[in-house]
Amino acid sequence: MTATGTLTPDKRADTEVKPLAPKPMADGMAPAPRAGTHSRDWFDHIWNVLVSIRFGVVLIALTAISVFIGTVIMQAPGDVQASPELFDAWLAGPRGRYGEPWASIFEALEFYRVFQSLWFRGLLALLSLSIMVNVASRTPGIIAVVRRPPVKVSTRFFSRAPLQIRISVNDQPAELRPRLSTVMRRRGYRTIDWNDGATLAIYADRNRYGKYGTFANHLGLIIILGAGVLGNVTGWREDAFMVPEGTTRAVGHDTGLVLRNEAFVEEYFPNGTASDFRSEVVVLKDGKEASRGTIRVNEPLDVGTVRFHQAFFGPAVAMRVRNAEGAIIYEDSTALGFKYDGDGVTRNGGNFVLGNRQFAVFVLVPSASLQAPDPVIPAGSVRLEIFAPKQPRPVAVETLAQGEKREIVGFTFEFVRETQFSGLQVVDNPVVNVIWIGAALMVLGSMTVFYLPLRRIWARIEDAPDGGSLVTFASAHVNEVLFAHEFTDLGAHLARQVGGTVVASVQPSAMGDRIEAGM
Amino acid sequence: MAKASYYTFTASFITLGIALLAYLWYTIGQRRGAGRYGTFFTVNGALLLTTSLGLRWVASGHAPYSNQFEFSLSFAWGTIASYLYLEHRFRLRSLGFIAVTIAFGLLAYASTLPSRIDPLISALQNNAMLTTHVAMAIISYGTFACGFAAGVLYLVNRNGTVSFLPAPEVLDEIGHKAVMIGFPAQALLLILGSLWANVAWGAYWSWDPKETAALFTWLIYGVYLHARAQRHWRGVRAASLLIVGFGAVMFTFFGNYFLGGLHTYSGF
Numbered sequence A: 001m002t003a004t005g006t007l008t009p010d011k012r013a014d015t016e017v018k019p020l021a022p023k024p025m026a027d028g029m030a031p032a033p034r035a036g037t038h039s040r041d042w043f044d045h046i047w048n049v050l051v052s053i054r055f056g057v058v059l060i061a062l063t064a065i066s067v068f069i070g071t072v073i074m075q076a077p078g079d080v081q082a083s084p085e086l087f088d089a090w091l092a093g094p095r096g097r098y099g100e101p102w103a104s105i106f107e108a109l110e111f112y113r114v115f116q117s118l119w120f121r122g123l124l125a126l127l128s129l130s131i132m133v134n135v136a137s138r139t140p141g142i143i144a145v146v147r148r149p150p151v152k153v154s155t156r157f158f159s160r161a162p163l164q165i166r167i168s169v170n171d172q173p174a175e176l177r178p179r180l181s182t183v184m185r186r187r188g189y190r191t192i193d194w195n196d197g198a199t200l201a202i203y204a205d206r207n208r209y210g211k212y213g214t215f216a217n218h219l220g221l222i223i224i225l226g227a228g229v230l231g232n233v234t235g236w237r238e239d240a241f242m243v244p245e246g247t248t249r250a251v252g253h254d255t256g257l258v259l260r261n262e263a264f265v266e267e268y269f270p271n272g273t274a275s276d277f278r279s280e281v282v283v284l285k286d287g288k289e290a291s292r293g294t295i296r297v298n299e300p301l302d303v304g305t306v307r308f309h310q311a312f313f314g315p316a317v318a319m320r321v322r323n324a325e326g327a328i329i330y331e332d333s334t335a336l337g338f339k340y341d342g343d344g345v346t347r348n349g350g351n352f353v354l355g356n357r358q359f360a361v362f363v364l365v366p367s368a369s370l371q372a373p374d375p376v377i378p379a380g381s382v383r384l385e386i387f388a389p390k391q392p393r394p395v396a397v398e399t400l401a402q403g404e405k406r407e408i409v410g411f412t413f414e415f416v417r418e419t420q421f422s423g424l425q426v427v428d429n430p431v432v433n434v435i436w437i438g439a440a441l442m443v444l445g446s447m448t449v450f451y452l453p454l455r456r457i458w459a460r461i462e463d464a465p466d467g468g469s470l471v472t473f474a475s476a477h478v479n480e481v482l483f484a485h486e487f488t489d490l491g492a493h494l495a496r497q498v499g500g501t502v503v504a505s506v507q508p509s510a511m512g513d514r515i516e517a518g519m
Numbered sequence B: 001m002a003k004a005s006y007y008t009f010t011a012s013f014i015t016l017g018i019a020l021l022a023y024l025w026y027t028i029g030q031r032r033g034a035g036r037y038g039t040f041f042t043v044n045g046a047l048l049l050t051t052s053l054g055l056r057w058v059a060s061g062h063a064p065y066s067n068q069f070e071f072s073l074s075f076a077w078g079t080i081a082s083y084l085y086l087e088h089r090f091r092l093r094s095l096g097f098i099a100v101t102i103a104f105g106l107l108a109y110a111s112t113l114p115s116r117i118d119p120l121i122s123a124l125q126n127n128a129m130l131t132t133h134v135a136m137a138i139i140s141y142g143t144f145a146c147g148f149a150a151g152v153l154y155l156v157n158r159n160g161t162v163s164f165l166p167a168p169e170v171l172d173e174i175g176h177k178a179v180m181i182g183f184p185a186q187a188l189l190l191i192l193g194s195l196w197a198n199v200a201w202g203a204y205w206s207w208d209p210k211e212t213a214a215l216f217t218w219l220i221y222g223v224y225l226h227a228r229a230q231r232h233w234r235g236v237r238a239a240s241l242l243i244v245g246f247g248a249v250m251f252t253f254f255g256n257y258f259l260g261g262l263h264t265y266s267g268f
């Protein structure tokens, strides 16, 4: 500490304020365990662990480590996790990469699906519980800090506080006190008058409500975690809702929604990468038009809580099938949204069902990305593989050119034309907006705590021996270089406003650069 | 315009090199006068970099975030801007040589990358949400870089015996202040990212490696904030967390090289 003038802070100075008023419970402190029955002891014990910020730190650190593991170790994609066979096949990858015994250890610990694992969910649940219990236990203390400020401090505090400024003013204390209060209020402080024995004094603080930000902050976190769980339970998603151009498909999931793809458009940059693709769609609810619009990658269409996203696209074929009497029994388009390998090439395929599940028809076209022509299916043609129920091999395989009609298994198949399908993602997450509310609370709450810190200043206004007043401002915010600057500036400002002069000050020596200070 | 952007980038690179020498001379060489030159060249380096980024923005029609070159420049800019803010607030220059080294290193790295302006793939096309998303990345990574500088100096001067460095309490406070800016900014980064993903991909959170890497970084600073709330965690342990946290930032930043996932296009 350096001191100018006559003030010398006590070397043993307490850095804590010792208010004369009953001391409010300190932040983050657990209530003392009560004596009681055995189970009561147990409860208290668990409670004490849960409320402790040390346990909170351990939980946040464990979450961080888990997230790290899930980042650096290969994670099985969702569809792979859903099927044990796919997962077994997928495991070959990590086995080759990590080798034994690591691959098996990782598998046993569910490191390939960290974020879906029970232990990770349990950790998040424990984290939420810890936050709730901790905040609950801090609530009375925080309310007390805001509502019952330590207005009165001991006389000694004014000579021991780590931050002190003394100014001398010509006015008498009784006149000066309201003037000082006014200036401080203009600086954002609220003031409370009090008397230290016969001496007039002021208590001033600012941003006391900022303390409540911690409720918004942690409540926001709980809301995000809770809404995440709720969204998984109440929502659904369809990642590959494929609707060929000019056709209508039911959304399902008891929504009563039907989507009609009126047109699909794709555009390219000169270098061949896709610049834009979009679908013009109409959504019907129970037969009536509910919405109409264009869906692009960044422009989904909302119908109630259901959201339609443009995700991908691909080839489709329009087919017409007549029965032996010449009546049309099928007239629709099939999205060829799957890739199949055969005859050494890749093909796009899809399927439809004829009649009352009499036949399943697989439709295949050469993939657009082929370098060499398909050896079996000429470009612009489709191959039909027709399966009868319970038969492993197709009962007929035929290749049709566009516009061609052919009789197969007693029906007339017509390949009308090639079109495109629009691959949509359909998501219903009724609580997603709750997440944004939680997020806003969390960020605004933490910013409130950080940028509106509680500040407290006490002033003691004594009669000066030679007339006028001597005012000592004292504050106890330690390890706060920036507040020390602010405090100094405030002292100088107050002196100027009431026509006084700074006669002494105490500040931590640690401010600024020591090279600048000439060391 | 793209050419002019590259020239101003080069000029800024050189200017910051000079600033770096001045700060080194100031802190390590303990030459008081050199500090003002450090500040002068850093401010000018920052102005040149701002110009370079601005020109690029105009030339490409979108905020500078479409590839690793642009993002390195932005990251360097964020580091310098945060540093200058802290230098001004705390009235000290001792952090300068570390902060400017980081910015300088980022520009050196950028100079090895292709600087061409690519058309944006449709998922990234101009979008106010994405622009603010990246702005938050710049603020948080920049302030965390300064927190790292404070943490390193803290460890060097933990007993307060290195007379030419700021007192350990001051370094501790600078680190904390940096995190107080960076932590909410990174929360916003994650939130804006998920708002945008919710629009673009129909899922606000996919546990994509780039997302989880950023979440990991954020959680480390969460550990820092809570650990520091306990008195005995201030000091060496808090400073070490500032260093680990910045390690996580670098891991996320260079994650394109070894993490797959939905964000890979933003790198190459």
Ligand code: HEM
Binding pocket: A027, A028, A050, A051, A052, A053, A054, A055, A056, A057, A059, A060, A127, A130, A131, A134, A213, A214, A215, A217, A218, A221, A445, A446, A449, A450, B183, B222, B225, B226, B229
């Ligand atoms: C990932 C989870 C968490 C995040 C992101 C988080 C965030 C924050 C932030 C930003 C602050 C500083 C602003 C404020 O005071 O509100 C803070 C303070 C605090 N948090 Fe958390 N928190 C988390 C979990 C927890 C847990 C599990 C506990 C308790 C066991 C806890 C207890 C506290 C306490 C006691 C403070 C005040 C510290 C002080 O006095 O400086 N937090 N938290």
